[in-house]
Amino acid sequence: MSHIASHAAKKGGFISGPHLSLDKVLVVASILIPLVCLLLFFGYPLYIVLIRSLTLPDGTLGLVNYAQVFSNATLVSATLNSLVLSAMTMLISLLLGFAIAYRLERTSAKGRAFVTVALALPLLAPSLVQGLGLIFIFGRNGLINQWFGISINPYGFYGLLMANILYALPQVVLIIQAALRQSDARLYEAAGVMGATNWEKFRDITLPNAKFGLISAGFVAFTVTITDFGNAAVIGGDFRVLATEIYNQVAGQMNFSMGAVVGILLLIPTVVAVGVERFAARKQSASASESAIPVQPDTNTWRDVLLGALTHSCSAMIYLVIGVTVFASFVDLWPYRMELTLRHYNISMAGGYTPLWMSLWISLLAASLGVVLIFLMAVSMKKLPAQIGRIVNFIAIMPVGVPGLVLGLAYILAFNTGGPLTLLYGTPLLIGLCNLYHYHSQGFLTMMTGLRGVPVSLEDTCTCFGGGMKETLRDAVFPFMLTTCIAVFFFLFMRSMVSLSAVIFLITPSINVAPVAIMQLSDAGRISEAAAFSTCLMLLVVTAMLLLRWLIKKVPSPDKRS
Incomplete structure (x- = not known):
C-alpha cells in the first residue's frame, strides 16, 4: 500500500511549486482512504468467511466442514x-x-x-x-x-x-x-x-x-x-x-x-x-x-x-x-371483503414504520459515503501507474461477484467477534457500509464511465495556470462529473432502500430495515400489512427516482456553468 502511495505521489506533472505538499496529501488521501475502506469492509470480511469455513470445532483448519456439506443430502439437494x-x-x-x-x-x-x-x-x-x-x-x-x-x-x-x-x-x-x-x-x-x-x-x-x-x-x-x-x-x-x-x-x-x-x-x-x-x-x-x-x-x-x-x-x-x-394493501379482507380501507397501513408489528425511516437514514448514509469514496477512487486512478491501476480496478469491481447473503454473513463474523471493530456492529453505519460495498462495483463502473467524459485538455489548462489537484478537481473534473455523481448517489440510495439479502443478518432488536420488516410481516401471515409496507417503500423509491430525473434536468452542462 505504501508502494501505491509513493507512486501516486510522484505521478502527474501538475505536482509542483507551492502546491507540492498539498497535492501530495490529496493524491495519497484520494487513493488510500477509499482503498483502505474497500479492504476493511469488503476484503477483510470475506477473508474471515473463508477462514471460518475451514475452522473445525477444535480450532484447527481443515476441509472437514466441506466434506460434511457434500455428505448432507439436504444441502446437496x-x-x-x-x-x-x-x-x-x-x-x-x-x-x-x-x-x-x-x-x-x-x-x-x-x-x-x-x-x-x-x-x-x-x-x-x-x-x-x-x-x-x-x-x-x-x-x-x-x-x-x-x-x-x-x-x-x-x-x-x-x-x-x-x-x-x-x-x-x-x-x-x-x-x-x-x-x-x-x-x-x-x-x-x-x-x-x-x-x-x-x-x-x-x-x-x-x-x-x-x-x-x-x-x-x-x-x-x-x-x-x-x-x-x-x-x-x-x-x-x-x-x-x-x-x-x-x-x-x-x-x-x-x-x-x-x-x-x-x-x-x-x-x-x-x-x-x-x-x-x-x-x-x-x-x-x-x-x-x-x-x-x-x-x-x-x-x-x-x-x-x-x-x-x-x-x-x-x-x-x-x-x-x-x-x-x-x-x-387497501382491501379490507382479501379476497372476501373487497371494500377499500386504510387499516392495513396501521402497522404495529415489526416496529411499525420505524424500519422504513431507518432504511431511509441508512440509505442516505450509504449513498453519501459511497459517492465520496467512489469519486475519490475513480479520480485517483489517473495518478496510478498502469499496472497498479489495473490491480485497484480489479479490487474495486470484485464486490459485484459476491452475493448479498455472503457479504452479510461476512459482516457478522468480522464485526461481531470481539476487537475494536465490534463497536460498529448493530449500528446504522455498518448496515450502510454493507449496502455500499454490495453495490460498489456498479457505482464505480458508472463513475469511471463519467470520468472518461472529462476533457484532458481542460485538466492540462488548469495545470498550466498553476492549479494543483484541488483546483483541477474543483474547476475541471467535478463540473463534468456532477451529473454522474448525482446518478451514483441515487443508485446507491435506491438499491440500499430495497436491499434484503445483504442486511438480513445485520438487524438487531433495536435496528430493523424495511425489506426485512416486510418479510417478517409475511412470515407472520400478515400479508396485507406486508403489501402496505411494500407500497410505502416503493412510493419512497419512486419519489427518489423522480427527484433524480428532475435534478439531472436542472443541472446545467459544464460549458454553461463555466
Missing part, C-alpha cells in the same frame, strides 16, 4: 435446486428478454412507454414483492381460485421460477437493448443489396452482433436468481435453495461454520457467472464501432403483432403482480 432454477430462469429470461428488446429497438410498433414503465417497476421494489403478488393472484385465497375455482399452488419451483423471471427480466432487456443498439445499418443495407432475406439478415447479422450481449444478459439472470433470498423466502415453500440454506444454518441453527461453507459454495458459481458476464460485456463493447450508423426500426405486420403481443403480455404480468400487491 439445495445446491442442485439452485443451479437448475438459475439455469431455467436464465434460459426463459433470455428468450423473453430478446423478444422484448428486439420489439423496442427494431420495430416501429407503439406502446413503448407502457413497456418501459413496466420494466422499471421490479427494480424499484425488494425482490420479495414479486412473491407477494403471485400469492395474491395464485394462492389459496388468490384471485384465480376465488373467481374461477382453479386451485394453483404458487409455492415451490414453478412459483419461484416465475417470480425470478419477473425480477430478472428488466435487467436482461436493458443489456440486450444496449447490444442491439451497437449494430451498424450499413451491414443490413449491404446484405439487402446481395439479396439476403430478412431471416438471413437476422441469422447472419443480428444474432452474431448481439451474441456477447446475450451471454452477458444470461449470466446476469443466472447471478440474480442464484443469489436471491427475498422471493425464495416468501414463495419458495419446501423447495430449498442455497440462499435459504445459508439463512437456515445461521439464523435457525446458529451454525456459523456451516453457513460459511454454504456461503463459499454459493460464491463459486456466482464468481464464475460474473467473470463470464464481464468478459462478454467487454467483448460486446470492443465490437462496437463509434462510426456505426444506428439501425432504424421498420414495419413488418406479422412480426410486430407477435412481438407486440408477447411484449405487452409480459408487461401486463408485471403490472398485475405489482398492482395487485398495491391494491391488496
